[in-house]
Amino acid sequence: MIFKKLHPPSKWKLARHLALQTAMALLQSALALLLAAFASASIARAQVAAGARSGDNTQIRRLCMMCSGADGAPVDDPATLSFNVSGAIEPRADRGLWLSGDRATATAHLRWIAGKKSPGLIELDGNGRVSVNARELAAALGIHGGIDSMNLQQIASLVAFDEGLLLLAQVTGGPYRYLLHVGETAPTLGGEVKVTSALNLDNRYDNRINPRRRGGQKLKVERPPEGFDVLIAINPSVGWFNLHDRQVMPAAQVIFHELAESQARLVLGLDYLSSGDDRGAHQVAIDRETILERQRGGRSVVKPIGSNIVLASHNDWLRLFDWLLNPKGAESPLEY
Numbered sequence: 001m002i003f004k005k006l007h008p009p010s011k012w013k014l015a016r017h018l019a020l021q022t023a024m025a026l027l028q029s030a031l032a033l034l035l036a037a038f039a040s041a042s043i044a045r046a047q048v049a050a051g052a053r054s055g056d057n058t059q060i061r062r063l064c065m066m067c068s069g070a071d072g073a074p075v076d077d078p079a080t081l082s083f084n085v086s087g088a089i090e091p092r093a094d095r096g097l098w099l100s101g102d103r104a105t106a107t108a109h110l111r112w113i114a115g116k117k118s119p120g121l122i123e124l125d126g127n128g129r130v131s132v133n134a135r136e137l138a139a140a141l142g143i144h145g146g147i148d149s150m151n152l153q154q155i156a157s158l159v160a161f162d163e164g165l166l167l168l169a170q171v172t173g174g175p176y177r178y179l180l181h182v183g184e185t186a187p188t189l190g191g192e193v194k195v196t197s198a199l200n201l202d203n204r205y206d207n208r209i210n211p212r213r214r215g216g217q218k219l220k221v222e223r224p225p226e227g228f229d230v231l232i233a234i235n236p237s238v239g240w241f242n243l244h245d246r247q248v249m250p251a252a253q254v255i256f257h258e259l260a261e262s263q264a265r266l267v268l269g270l271d272y273l274s275s276g277d278d279r280g281a282h283q284v285a286i287d288r289e290t291i292l293e294r295q296r297g298g299r300s301v302v303k304p305i306g307s308n309i310v311l312a313s314h315n316d317w318l319r320l321f322d323w324l325l326n327p328k329g330a331e332s333p334l335e336y
């Protein structure tokens, strides 16, 4: 590579360059603050709207799924759901959800998934094992007489009306072992790997990966660490921006998607992508995000439509600003 020696810039040029850099930094901070403020306001509005959820078509669909098993999803069977809720409240030794890395951030993301109704709803033991506090769950579900005033099946039927609580019950009380890790690197069966945005690794066949590997086997770094059925990892310094809604996507929503996707792969045995009439796990996760978005009043959750761009570096942010200011002229932001 040839390096050209540059003439030192004049004082005026240097000052202009520094001013430009400062302006860019200020612009970046201002946009980030604006987007964050907008997201916070959206969450607040959604919490107000959450009180008026009756009559929501998606909830009727969810209820019908429970009544008839219309789409054959065994996870919505009332007995299974009761089992999940019971396991979420009183965790069993060989299954559930564990947090690692930045556990405080991971817990905050789970609270977002729970709808931020009760700050004490999510509990952790010393090993990072997640459970759901029964008293707080009753409060979140509006059960005024406390959790003991209803039987497990009645509680489960209420949980089924809240997509966030439903997913938490399925994951923390279901029959598999999930590891949610927040960090710039994450543990896999093959050692620590870099987390460029988000990772979702399990031991099941994946039509995107297995056919490309020798003997059709995933690499060790493509599998969760020993003792877990799935690893979901997220890099806390990365952001996601939805091009359709032009909004920053909450990191917790990315985790909701990944948990729903892994749950569909493990429990429903689905492949990642849809094939023919079979929905893929990715599509199931999108459908569940859509239900969550409607249940939350359509404000705190970004509609899962179109592409998201990953904002991992200074350049990614600059490219996004260029595109926001001049969508036709600027280079298209990197899509994934």
Ligand SMILES: [Zn+2]
Pocket: 257, 261, 281, 282, 283, 285
């Ligand atoms: Zn997906």
